[in-house]
Amino acid sequence: MGAGTFEIDFEPIGKRVEVERDSTLLDAARQAGIGLASVCGGEGTCGRCRVMIMSGDVSAPVDADRRFLSQLELSSGQRLACRCHLHSDVKVQVPKASLVTDQRLQVEGASRRMQVEAAVRAFEVEMPTPTLSDLRSDLERVIDALETAYGLRKLFAEPAVIRSLSPLARRAEWKLTVYVRGREIVGFEAFGRKPMGFAVDLGTTKIAGYLVDLETGEELGAAGVMNPQIGYGEDVISRVSYVSRNENGGRELAHVVHEALNTMLGTLAEDAGVARDQIVEACLVGNTAMTHLLLELPVKQLATAPFVAAASAALDIKARDLDLDLAAGAYVYILPCVGGFVGADHVAMIIGSDLDRRPHGVIGVDIGTNTEIALLRPGVEHLTSASCASGPAFEGAHIRDGMRASTGAIEAVRIGANGVEIKTIGNAPPVGLCGSGIVDVVAELHRHHIIDQRGRLIREAAGVCKNAHGYEFVIVPAESSGTGRDIVMTQHDINEIQLAKGAIATGLETLLIATHTEPDQIEEVIVAGAFGSYLNLESALAIGLLPRLPKAKYVQVGNAAGVGAKMALLSLKERRRAQKVAGRTGYIELTMFPGFNRRFALSMLFPKDQS
């Protein structure tokens, strides 16, 4: 261990890391690659990064610690990692609730039948060996053979691709598979190696990846991992602000995602028995901030009015420029975005759910940390979209006992004659509430008049107690919980949910008004995304999160953005369609729409009557 550095030992993970004196524990966790939750990006305002100091010397508690931790917790060694500076070697215990890993990550979506017409095609050719009477260069030899056998004309390759040709051709006795994209050769392999592709839905919170056969369209594997940028802030604004505050922040945030993608791809390829050189194309979607951070595009102008992207068109970038280990010349195709925060993932959701081809009025809503909504009216050529800053409440953030959808999370709640009934993920002892559970609780409180229309807890109602800061409703008492503490929903939590559901409801309402659409002209509501798929629709309708339309009009489609990414990976026609969709989608900046504030205030109320 060098002078001026300390060794930090993270338990129970058993990971050690050497850090500079006076680093924070959050810095140390990032360095160790530990996914410590940090909604606020290390600002000391979210209270999610709590850890327990087991041994060693750290800085004294500050106001932020006292805001989130009781005196007992502080004296037992609990601290916020982002406020805790290291003064010696330290051993620290990371509670499971402070980790962002081990979660349920939806990667599935309704699968789609389509004509495969991939950007990259494989051609097998056999060539004569060079001799003194046939002195063509290796590349010229391949290009001539492809022209003779397949009529391909004017092909070319860049040095990075040619590099692998000469040794491979001699090893494979001039029997090669050549991967061609337009006129460009993007890779070489021996005979019999089929071309594969990698589709990615790069979410703010999670990354879904798919390994796909580019000839048959068959999915060979799917994986979901957390977006490691979470360590720099759970919402996009925190991350963008991290990039603005830190000189190499952009590089850092891009790098962690590149690494995560590479690791994911490595696992998928290994499991499917596919060589990296066979993976000849990738296709990626994400919201505007996510793709900007991935590509290290400037984000400052995206975070301040009028919130414009650096680029919105579809982009081709060499995989190696994103440090992705694909075939030597492989490209990553990034779908176009619409504008503002309405990104490529929204376009992918639209084509993935076929929203653009509905003959009737339809709304598509993809609920996440940012919620995107698209509306299509019959007979109208263009779509209209908006992005709501719904925040991470439905992902469990800013909620006292909120957590992501992992083992022990309460995912469904019902208040009946026997009190509160719950269902947890994995049927494990309850440790907190995930998104669908949160919506259920609020809906049940509302149904039983335990909250009023403004969301205020009725202090006389059964289950409502007073805590140090106000009132709360006890869902699981300490003796039945997996944490030994009450699992509750506080007045503050309810207000957070009101903000989130209000943001989404306002977006939906504004879109209807802006497009002069009556609710009954909407024949279908497509609910996309992971949270939307596990969501209890009745609860969502009951609290006014989604418009009060007949439940039969709703369809939950899973990860439609991921499906759209796969479609664009497999078909140039779908890429053209995506570009057309992006081009014909208008974008409304909600906060600028007349009457926004009043509508937002009203949307936070709960419905008067129950359906």
Added chain:
Amino acid sequence: MGAGTFEIDFEPIGKRVEVERDSTLLDAARQAGIGLASVCGGEGTCGRCRVMIMSGDVSAPVDADRRFLSQLELSSGQRLACRCHLHSDVKVQVPKASLVTDQRLQVEGASRRMQVEAAVRAFEVEMPTPTLSDLRSDLERVIDALETAYGLRKLFAEPAVIRSLSPLARRAEWKLTVYVRGREIVGFEAFGRKPMGFAVDLGTTKIAGYLVDLETGEELGAAGVMNPQIGYGEDVISRVSYVSRNENGGRELAHVVHEALNTMLGTLAEDAGVARDQIVEACLVGNTAMTHLLLELPVKQLATAPFVAAASAALDIKARDLDLDLAAGAYVYILPCVGGFVGADHVAMIIGSDLDRRPHGVIGVDIGTNTEIALLRPGVEHLTSASCASGPAFEGAHIRDGMRASTGAIEAVRIGANGVEIKTIGNAPPVGLCGSGIVDVVAELHRHHIIDQRGRLIREAAGVCKNAHGYEFVIVPAESSGTGRDIVMTQHDINEIQLAKGAIATGLETLLIATHTEPDQIEEVIVAGAFGSYLNLESALAIGLLPRLPKAKYVQVGNAAGVGAKMALLSLKERRRAQKVAGRTGYIELTMFPGFNRRFALSMLFPKDQS
């Protein structure tokens, strides 16, 4: 200084470097960036890397040392750097003759008038600032403005280029110069920044670079530096063999050239007051091995029969992929090569000298470590080319007192009534012989019958002495030389010259035979390249290095390859012409041509009669 490392102090340069125990002094010199001559690439067979150990402990002399150094030299501390392992801190004196720097490097060539039609054009546009009612992305805004103002359609840019746009546009108040190449935007700058280009002739021994205004064609600066790969072997075969022997050899050799190019470009740009972001295109030529090493293309197949290139077509590669600091999206265009070792520099020499447009029979010869020859017959559509392995003798290598064309080199010699008359570069005291001086000496020895037709020194002739290994002719006695030693030409030296001139003469003769051309059908011989420019034609004709044609048919054109590189930098039409030239140039593998061995043996003889 760490354990197991030593500090090596190079004098009189005053450079220090820390190296691993048991490294060789040649390794240390490479690490220190000192251009220590090494024709053989560190094999102990050329004897060029001699140094003087001033203090410290090194390994004992080995056979290689004894082959090149006398007992007196060895006991005075002289050693071959490549054979000398370090056992302690060492202080070492590097004699000037062992350095590859400080040389006369021809960068000039006959300048040419031509229509400028560069690949990259600059467009100035002014755009409206983004507002809430105009939310187009930054890139879309620029592309729309270019379409409106100039009718440019379907432009695109890659992320590396977009990266600079958002901050620049706001700084420059949306008044931009946009550099466009085909449909691709390769860079952005503020108003008024003209586009510049960088042309490079990457020679085995030296690199010539030119900074050029892409609108006027004006040359803003020119520079010449040694090719730092010389430290890995003076001829291409040694370098290729270094790459084969060392795992990261390819990376290493590419890297040193990338660095040299970057440094050269930095100096040229600074001197001309040009920003790096203004340099939007480069154009590079070199022989096949040089471009392969630059691009890290495989070279193994180039070094073994049938000697084929990995790729021979023209190539576009992003400047950043060669670590060149040009505009963010700038390309380096590499001219096509013909085949074998007949590379892009040969094609550039042809267009640079207008050889392909001569209405009469013409030969072009570019003498170097490899000598390339082209022949054009009137009425015949295609050219015929060959590459001769003439070796580095004319650059002073393998010649006892040979040296490159730097201060103190004897560049002209005449044996007259008063004995030997010499002229040195810079009129400095003579320290060795450069190429033109070597040819002069041999021609004079021949003229005065001091050597016979077979090149044998006549032992009775004046000036011929016996040394330990055989006979030698004293050009400058020790008392008049700058080294304190005799400057001589040995029997071995003369044999080396015979090999070199024989290789070139055989190439010329074979080309005539292969194309059924009579010598008198040749109306013109173009002599290109640095050595060819300083060469005394009469001497060259006298020793049979060049064909015995009337002196008036010869024209010495300087660095025509560099001129061709500049032409291709400035004009897409010249690139198409270069591609046409490469396509219509046949390539003869000399060593396979019937009668090669016999012709080569005869070519080594000296002419019987004197002109």
